[in-house]
Amino acid sequence: MHFESMSDFFAMGGYASYVWSAFGITFASMIILLIMSIRQGNALLSNVSAKVERQARIDAAKDLENTL
Template sequence: MHFDSFSDLIAMGGYAGYVWGAFGMTFLSLLILTISSLKTGKKIILDVKNKQERQARIEAARNLENTL
């Protein structure tokens, strides 16, 4: 597609609302997905760390039982 000027590019042949709206919705969706994925990733890492610490406490208690 060839445009004669920058304003023609922005106008998108009269379909600017649809074209730029689609770009906006796509960008917004990708932004929300990225933020959600980062939050979920941090939560999963924290959950795994807590589970490992809990397991270490259980093992320490089990080893302490064996010495009594």
């Protein structure tokens, strides 16, 4: 599709509100998805780290218990 000027490009032949709102909604959805994925990944890593530390403390306590 060929546009005569930038204003014609932004008007999109009368469909500008549909086209630009679709781009905006898609962009916002992708940003929200990225942020939520990063947050969930960080939460998962901290949860796994806490479980590993807890298991290490349990193992250390069992080793101490066996020496008494």
